[in-house]
Amino acid sequence: MCGIVGYIGQREAEPILVEGLRRLEYRGYDSAGLATLSGAELHLRKQAGRIADLVRHLRDRPAAGCLGISHTRWATHGPATDRNAHPHVAGNGSIAIVHNGVIENYTNLKRQLQADGVVFATDTDTEVIAHLIDQHLQDDLVEAVRQVLPLLKGTYGLAVVSSRQPDVLVGARLGSPLVVGIGADEHLLASDPAALLGHTRNVVYLQDHQMCVLRADGWDLLDANHTRVAAAVQRIDWAPADADKGPYEHYMLKEIYEQPEALENAMRGRLADADASAHFGGLNLNARQLRRAERFVFTACGTSWHAALVGEYLFEELARIPVEVEYASEFRYRNAPMDRNTIVLAITQSGETADTLAALRESKRKGHHTLALCNVVGSTIAREADGGVYLHAGPEIGVASTKAFSNQVCVLAMLALYLGRMGHLSSIQGLRMLKEMRALPNAVRRALGCHDDVRRIAAKYQHVRNMLYLGRQYLFPVALEGALKLKEISYIHAEGYPAAEMKHGPIALVDENTPSVFLINAGGVVDKVLSNLEEIKARGGPVIAIAPEGDDELANQLHDRADDVLFVPQVPEYLQPLVSVAPLQLLAYHMALLRDCDVDKPRNLAKSVTVE
């Protein structure tokens, strides 16, 4: 949530900051701003609204200088106004700061500062940091920031500049990511490596309690005691084009269509015919330790939690290992009894979700081996887990998660195969699964061919106020995911349920204006789902069925009963979530488009939820 970009070097900072902010706008987009320094003059420009509004403002009032910081905001304290936009200033405009995170003790700090005569100009928690730095600043900005950090309770990723020392940019991190980009005679600071694309691929990730000091010709990393620490410079392997929309109108649509290739990338080098199994480099657990695992706890939020639910079915069916799926926000505060041989697996696209990170840390503290499935390389969760698997989905920019979900499910299926092969799965079964998984990207490619039909269905139902998504077994989590996609980008109220559960309450919602999306399994419960479908039809509810192709009898029954039917390729039941989710993503996309919603930046949301 919120994005930070800083620059110090030989070039004008403003265009570099604006370009970086554009790349981070998906992190938060209710206001934006920047501060640059030309000599000892600080230029502050900030504006409620999107980056485009800031750019218009900069056209009238450019900000000169080769040093600057910038921010795109997702409001936590105070509404999205010009005043509350970052940067925040203190010391008569001599200090400017941008901040991600939440300062939990800001009320106390504010009261103390006000008692000292400080007058506040904003409603934000961030402004207290600016005034505290001003109070501590003698002649060394780095030292002033270092003295202020221990006074702050909560989380921060921050960047500070001062006209009193216009050759240095200071950053600090606790619980909110920051990365230094290393260039030739220039350095950048960002909350997300995507902002650095096109400038440098050499980066250093800050750890919690570290500060960075950037100059045009050098950089240092300091620990809490102000001691220089060595840092590993890493290379980012994403190309700038990966983070562009290409020919697509929206990132979400691009990412939906990238799914077949993303799945290929997730499986590349991991399917091992010789063992009839899958291989992973980074689990950091040997076969003996894995065999001893008696239980897994999967912890995640949002879409990643839905992928975890699919994973529960996969692990229990294929690996015969019990799994519990926990919302990270609940799990972190629960004191659930867990025996030693329970492995905790955090599932997260961003690797920065505050609740998932806290759940992971709590599990580590209790002595559990922790694993993570992450998409963002070098993210905090990826670094803190004892081991893990990268999703290799490429950058996901659309706030609505699509390809990350598919790759999470795919990696969970490979893990289930791997664990299954250590137990009861035969090599014949393993080889069959490898073949089925290799065929998956093409099946998803074909599933995406339903685009025009989905658009037609979306046009028919674009004005409804409620929708139900119903599925059983492997398709129950997909029903939840379809409903989440719809509500988050089209603002239509939608609920996902196990199909049989709707008789226990939700069926009361059914009328001619409440369509139900039925996800039909190919497996054993198909007749049961058809009965559930009849129950909806009997009450006048329109039905959209999504069903596997190739079964004439099923097709005939559905044509008789459902208002619209979309056929997806026939795949084994455990892979059905990956083909069935595609039409649901497209349905949400088209409904949102027809309702004039901002698909990539839905209201009130941000891509990565780094506050509790």
Ligand code: M6R
């Ligand atoms: O980065 P994470 O996977 O940890 O994010 C978890 C959720 O915030 C995320 O999946 C959210 O629900 C998406 N906006 C859903 O599309």
